[in-house]
Amino acid sequence: MKEGALRKRAHRGLRRWISLNGLPLLFFPRNNGLTRRLIVVALAVALILVFPNVFIKGGAINYASPSSVESGAIQTNLMAGTPESTPISLNMLVLVNSTVYVGVKESLERYENDLEDFGFEDVIIMNWSDPNPANIRSTLQHFYSNNTLAGVLLVGDLPAAEYEMFTEWDYERFSTDLYYMDLDGNWTDSDDDGTFDEHVGNIAPEIWVGRIKTSQLGEDEVLLINDYFEKNHQYRIGSLYTARRALLYLDDDWVNYEIMDSYSIGLLYKDTTVVTEKTTTNETDYKNRLRQGYEWVQLRSHGSWNRHNFMTPGGDGGIVYSSEYAETNPQALFYNLFVCSAARFTQPEYLAGEVVFNTDYGLLALSSTKVGGMLLCWTFYEAIARGKTVGDAFKEWFVKWGEGKYGLSGYYAGRKWSYGMTIIGDPTLRLRWLGENEIAELQKLEEEVIDDLPLVQNLQQRIFDSELDYTSLSGDYINLSRSYLTLQNSHGRVETQLEDIKSLLYFFLLTTTILLIFSVYSVKSKPKSKTIEF
Numbered sequence: 001m002k003e004g005a006l007r008k009r010a011h012r013g014l015r016r017w018i019s020l021n022g023l024p025l026l027f028f029p030r031n032n033g034l035t036r037r038l039i040v041v042a043l044a045v046a047l048i049l050v051f052p053n054v055f056i057k058g059g060a061i062n063y064a065s066p067s068s069v070e071s072g073a074i075q076t077n078l079m080a081g082t083p084e085s086t087p088i089s090l091n092m093l094v095l096v097n098s099t100v101y102v103g104v105k106e107s108l109e110r111y112e113n114d115l116e117d118f119g120f121e122d123v124i125i126m127n128w129s130d131p132n133p134a135n136i137r138s139t140l141q142h143f144y145s146n147n148t149l150a151g152v153l154l155v156g157d158l159p160a161a162e163y164e165m166f167t168e169w170d171y172e173r174f175s176t177d178l179y180y181m182d183l184d185g186n187w188t189d190s191d192d193d194g195t196f197d198e199h200v201g202n203i204a205p206e207i208w209v210g211r212i213k214t215s216q217l218g219e220d221e222v223l224l225i226n227d228y229f230e231k232n233h234q235y236r237i238g239s240l241y242t243a244r245r246a247l248l249y250l251d252d253d254w255v256n257y258e259i260m261d262s263y264s265i266g267l268l269y270k271d272t273t274v275v276t277e278k279t280t281t282n283e284t285d286y287k288n289r290l291r292q293g294y295e296w297v298q299l300r301s302h303g304s305w306n307r308h309n310f311m312t313p314g315g316d317g318g319i320v321y322s323s324e325y326a327e328t329n330p331q332a333l334f335y336n337l338f339v340c341s342a343a344r345f346t347q348p349e350y351l352a353g354e355v356v357f358n359t360d361y362g363l364l365a366l367s368s369t370k371v372g373g374m375l376l377c378w379t380f381y382e383a384i385a386r387g388k389t390v391g392d393a394f395k396e397w398f399v400k401w402g403e404g405k406y407g408l409s410g411y412y413a414g415r416k417w418s419y420g421m422t423i424i425g426d427p428t429l430r431l432r433w434l435g436e437n438e439i440a441e442l443q444k445l446e447e448e449v450i451d452d453l454p455l456v457q458n459l460q461q462r463i464f465d466s467e468l469d470y471t472s473l474s475g476d477y478i479n480l481s482r483s484y485l486t487l488q489n490s491h492g493r494v495e496t497q498l499e500d501i502k503s504l505l506y507f508f509l510l511t512t513t514i515l516l517i518f519s520v521y522s523v524k525s526k527p528k529s530k531t532i533e534f
């Protein structure tokens with residue numbers, strides 16, 4: 001097709017388009033070549049100005065795809081960490097305050113021999129005088145990275161890290177040996193007041209920690225430490241013992257723990273005396289029972305660092321002051337004291353210290369330097385029943401339950417109960433009657449009992465239900481995110497279409513105006529018609 005014919009066809013097409021868009025053909029100048037060219041140029045400029053805008057907007061919308069939302073789904077972490085699979089280490093440190101080192105040296109040498117007989121490969125005793133907890137921790141980190149340290153025994157007045165927290169109970173500031181148990185987590189003092197208030201990162205404990213602290217118990221510090229190591233030795237050689245049975249003593253506010261506690265201790269002892277009757281649980285009854293001889297005592301009652309209080313319905317069940325333990329002189333070796341602040345070892349006559357160091361039988365007390373104590377204790381007793389030392393069993397328990405972080409709220413539910421938990425005494429102790437046969441027997445018992453344990457079943461069901469709820473919530477969240485993105489995309493498309501319509505209207509008005517101007521101009525400049533004479 002020739003160029004002239006093409007031009008004519010384009011011209012006809014343009015006129016037809018203009019007529020279709022409502023322009024009166026009357027104004028279209030048919031015969032003025034210059035005007036036609038000007039109109040075509042003006043339209044082309046308008047097209048270039050308007051249409052790229054339209055097309056670019058249509059392609060510019062690019063929202064995130066739904067898959068990127070899935071990768072950011074709600075994170076949850078019910079437990080602080082996962083149980084470690086590394087083998088138990090048989091290396092340990094004994095840090096001894098330099099003020100008592102000489103006075104207890106012989107006891108420590110015998111202790112070291114006892115531990116090596118027990119199977120420990122390396123017991124390193126260090127004379128310590130540095131008052132900075134950070135330096136104790138860095139020393140533990142050093143040994144842990146080189147020797148796979150099992151734990152540390154702190155003998156004498158050795159420094160402790162302090163932690164502060166607000167709970168629904170109150171503001172609390174307390175010593176925490178978790179600072180020495182966790183060797184690779186991050187501890188922060190965010191308000192710079194000398195007390196830690198944040199603990200993040202690899203927060204689970206790596207080692208156990210125990211304290212032999214006797215300076216504020218009303219007797220000579222060195223004498224009490226030597227007495228303790230004497231008891232420790234007598235126990236290890238089989239000269240110090242009680243009947244193989246347990247006492248579970250729950251005061252009024254804790255009677256609902258009976259099922260959990262009796263099943264838990266039942267993983268270890270066939271013979272457990274359970275006392276929960278509210279009138280019976282009182283000062284006199286408790287003291288009398290302690291004298292009857294129990295290897296393990298678990299007590300739940302209210303109290304503080306220097307006493308525990310018994311309640312009776314509508315009355316007072318009496319107070320047992322910490323100093324009364326020496327006089328009562330219980331025949332009991334191991335204690336799990338669910339008594340607030342009983343292990344607050346910075347206080348004089350602290351309860352756990354009196355129980356362990358000022359009695360003839362006390363070897364160890366598990367308790368807290370703050371409000372709280374051991375919940376969900378079957379994990380601990382089950383580990384003891386497998387032949388673990390108290391230190392290793394406590395570490396296992398802490399890894400499983402100590403933090404109890406609930407990811408949806410980001411709240412560490414466990415900390416307020418467990419962050420003050422401390423072992424007063426020697427964590428390398430275990431129940432010496434637990435040989436291979438006994439452990440096998442308890443394992444069988446556990447398999448029978450654990451499946452019937454109502455609280456375990458109940459908890460397992462709750463965890464299962466929580467996981468289902470979480471999965472369902474997570475699914476809803478993803479679906480909502482997808483719906484939101486779909487809506488967002490639709491909204492974007494509608495906006496684009498509105499912009500296109502506006503641009504087209506603008507284009508239409510512009511071209512109409514241009515055509516109008518040129519039509520008026522061409523009418524005005526049209527030469528007058530000639531007069532035809534007949």
Ligand SMILES: [Ca+2]
Pocket residue numbers: 182183184185202203204205206
């Ligand atoms: Ca850690």
Ligand SMILES: [Ca+2]
Pocket residue numbers: 164189190191192193194195196197
């Ligand atoms: Ca602080």
Ligand SMILES: [Ca+2]
Pocket residue numbers: 251252277278279280281282310311312313317
């Ligand atoms: Ca009572």
